[in-house]
Amino acid sequence: MNTELLNEISENLQHGKAKVVKELVQKAVDEGIAPDVILNEGLLSGMNIIGEKFKNNEVYVPEVLVAARAMNMGVGVLKPLLAEAGVKAKGRVCIGTVQGDLHDIGKNLVKLMFEGKGLEVIDLGTDVAPETFVQTAIEQDCQIIACSALLTTTMGVMEEVVKKAEEAGIRDKVKIMVGGAPVDEAFCKKIGADAYTPDAASAADKAVEFCLAAAG
Amino acid sequence: MTNRERAMNILHYKPADRLPAVHFGYWGQLLGEWADQGKIPRELAQDNRDGSEKERELDRLIGWDFNWYHCVGANFGLSPRFETKELEILPDGSHRILNGDGVIEKYKPGVSSIPSEDDYLLKDREAFETLYRPKMQYSPKRVDSEFFRHFNETRPQDVPVGLHLGSVMGDIRNMTSVVGMSYLLYDEDEELFADLVDTYAEMQYRCAEAVLGSGARFDFAHFWEDICFKNGPLVAPDFFDELTAKHYKKRCDLCHSYGIDIISLDCDGVTDKLLPTWFENGVNTMFPIEVGVWGDQFEAARKRFGPGMRGVGGMDKTALREDRAAVDREIERMKRLASLGGFIPCPDHRLMPGTKFELVQYYAEEIKKIRI
Numbered sequence: 096m097n098t099e100l101l102n103e104i105s106e107n108l109q110h111g112k113a114k115v116v117k118e119l120v121q122k123a124v125d126e127g128i129a130p131d132v133i134l135n136e137g138l139l140s141g142m143n144i145i146g147e148k149f150k151n152n153e154v155y156v157p158e159v160l161v162a163a164r165a166m167n168m169g170v171g172v173l174k175p176l177l178a179e180a181g182v183k184a185k186g187r188v189c190i191g192t193v194q195g196d197l198h199d200i201g202k203n204l205v206k207l208m209f210e211g212k213g214l215e216v217i218d219l220g221t222d223v224a225p226e227t228f229v230q231t232a233i234e235q236d237c238q239i240i241a242c243s244a245l246l247t248t249t250m251g252v253m254e255e256v257v258k259k260a261e262e263a264g265i266r267d268k269v270k271i272m273v274g275g276a277p278v279d280e281a282f283c284k285k286i287g288a289d290a291y292t293p294d295a296a297s298a299a300d301k302a303v304e305f306c307l308a309a310a311g
Numbered sequence: 312m313t314n315r316e317r318a319m320n321i322l323h324y325k326p327a328d329r330l331p332a333v334h335f336g337y338w339g340q341l342l343g344e345w346a347d348q349g350k351i352p353r354e355l356a357q358d359n360r361d362g363s364e365k366e367r368e369l370d371r372l373i374g375w376d377f378n379w380y381h382c383v384g385a386n387f388g389l390s391p392r393f394e395t396k397e398l399e400i401l402p403d404g405s406h407r408i409l410n411g412d413g414v415i416e417k418y419k420p421g422v423s424s425i426p427s428e429d430d431y432l433l434k435d436r437e438a439f440e441t442l443y444r445p446k447m448q449y450s451p452k453r454v455d456s457e458f459f460r461h462f463n464e465t466r467p468q469d470v471p472v473g474l475h476l477g478s479v480m481g482d483i484r485n486m487t488s489v490v491g492m493s494y495l496l497y498d499e500d501e502e503l504f505a506d507l508v509d510t511y512a513e514m515q516y517r518c519a520e521a522v523l524g525s526g527a528r529f530d531f532a533h534f535w536e537d538i539c540f541k542n543g544p545l546v547a548p549d550f551f552d553e554l555t556a557k558h559y560k561k562r563c564d565l566c567h568s569y570g571i572d573i574i575s576l577d578c579d580g581v582t583d584k585l586l587p588t589w590f591e592n593g594v595n596t597m598f599p600i601e602v603g604v605w606g607d608q609f610e611a612a613r614k615r616f617g618p619g620m621r622g623v624g625g626m627d628k629t630a631l632r633e634d635r636a637a638v639d640r641e642i643e644r645m646k647r648l649a650s651l652g653g654f655i656p657c658p659d660h661r662l663m664p665g666t667k668f669e670l671v672q673y674y675a676e677e678i679k680k681i682r683i
Binding site: 111152154155156157158160161164195196197198199200201203221222245246247248249276293294 | 417418419422423424425426427428489490492493494496497540541542543544545546547584629663664665
């Protein structure tokens with residue numbers, strides 16, 4: 096296996112070189128490297144490094160966004176091959192900004208970090224009703240519901256999501272993660288959600304932990 | 312002592328008889344709530360802008376002394392702005408709108424949250440050269456010379472009024488969205504973002520120069536940025552410094568040459584990593600120091616930069632939605648901060664829906680009892 100090429104993919108991804116990443120991924124495919132290896136040891140490895148650096152304030156939002164753009168270019172090449180090879184995601188998450196709130200920068204960052212960890216993400220967008228989170232989790236067999244809010248006036252909707260999940264009888268199957276500017280650990284506990292994380296990269300780590308636990 | 316003298320004395324470490332009761336305005340929704348509750352006349356809830364006569368009337372009703380964000384300046388934005396137009400209505404009822412900055416936003420009728428950014432026009436060199444550069448040029452028409460000719464006589468004499476200096480990167484973020492700004496920072500055309508910042512900054516400098524050259528006099532000057540969030544800056548601090556430091560310095564030096572030595576900067580979020588760029592280049596007053604939602608801190612900045620760093624803000628506005636005990640705790644904290652000197656307490660952003668009218672009155676009344 097050409098580890099040098101995989102490292103090159105990872106390095107270029109970390110520098111946000113989307114076109115180069117796409118070319119290198121194609122080159123790796125042409126050299127016969129398995130798509131899941133390119134994904135895990137090239138693209139996701141690079142995104143993991145960016146995630147860690149983001150968590151430690153060594154890189155900032157722009158670096159994460161350009162790295163994610165590069166990753167998506169690379170994944171675009173791999174997607175049909177991964178499907179053909181039957182490679183499955185590590186878990187499935189539905190994510191959205193809660194009802195009444197249209198802010199989506201934080202939600203999008205978390206989504207990118209989730210994808211960077213190899214999770215499949217169903218993005219419900221903004222202004223998402225509690226029922227929609229729960230219905231999607233049931234229909235799409237999600238292990239996690241992730242709720243974001245920027246406003247103190249909308250964070251209360253997260254409690255509704257927890258209640259709806261309980262009413263639907265899925266509370267033991269689905270973990271509920273909460274985040275956003277006004278949200279903290281105390282609020283998470285108060286509403287009965289499963290996890291609050293202070294930043295997008297930590298959220299992705301926690302989500303993987305939940306999915307691995309769910310997979311047994 | 313007037314509130315103007317009080318505020319400026321405090322920020323210059325000179326004696327003042329008491330703290331002024333200072334605020335930073337309101338969410339429109341809150342004023343609507345207060346009007347519904349019969350606390351304020353309906354007409355004061357509508358079009359209540361910073362520094363307006365309507366706002367001053369509301370200040371008197373509540374007991375506030377003034378709003379720090381009472382600033383005037385030239386037209387230092389895009390000129391002309393893009394024509395706002397509705398592009399489409401989506402199946403979920405959202406409207407896609409091209410706004411005046413060239414950003415396509417989505418908003419939903421009935422949802423009071425600010426719109427989300429969906430797309431933007433400023434994507435490459437060609438868009439900059441053809442659509443934006445022409446709108447970023449200085450022209451004397453940007454300065455209302457008639458207004459500034461009479462400004463010294465017509466401005467309120469009893470409260471501080473600031474010169475608005477514009478923004479170095481915040482406006483550009485508004486034109487591109489956070490995502491677009493990030494992509495432009497890493498564009499293959501490495502000079503593009505710097506060109507954009509330099510072009511816009513030069514126009515804003517000339518606007519400030521023209522206003523000050525008109526003879527209008529101000530108590531302080533003020534930047535707006537909003538380039539930080541919960542986890543710190545939206546851009547790498549060294550990158551930010553490289554792109555913006557010279558522009559802060561140039562505008563601050565200009566202000567100093569006209570005798571303005573208090574220069575505040577409005578940035579939401581956790582600002583600590585960008586403070587060195589601002590402070591070293593002439594900005595010396597943090598505002599609004601969002602301690603409640605974001606956890607920003609004034610004491611840490613004072614320890615780090617010394618008495619040269621002033622502050623206006625830092626009061627956790629969420630206490631004004633709770634009860635007197637919560638407000639009393641904040642007042643005690645404000646007393647301690649005010650005793651450091653060079654600090655004026657102010658709610659740490661615009662008062663939000665759910666804020667209790669009587670608690671705001673109580674806070675304003677109690678703050679004014681504090682002697683320096």
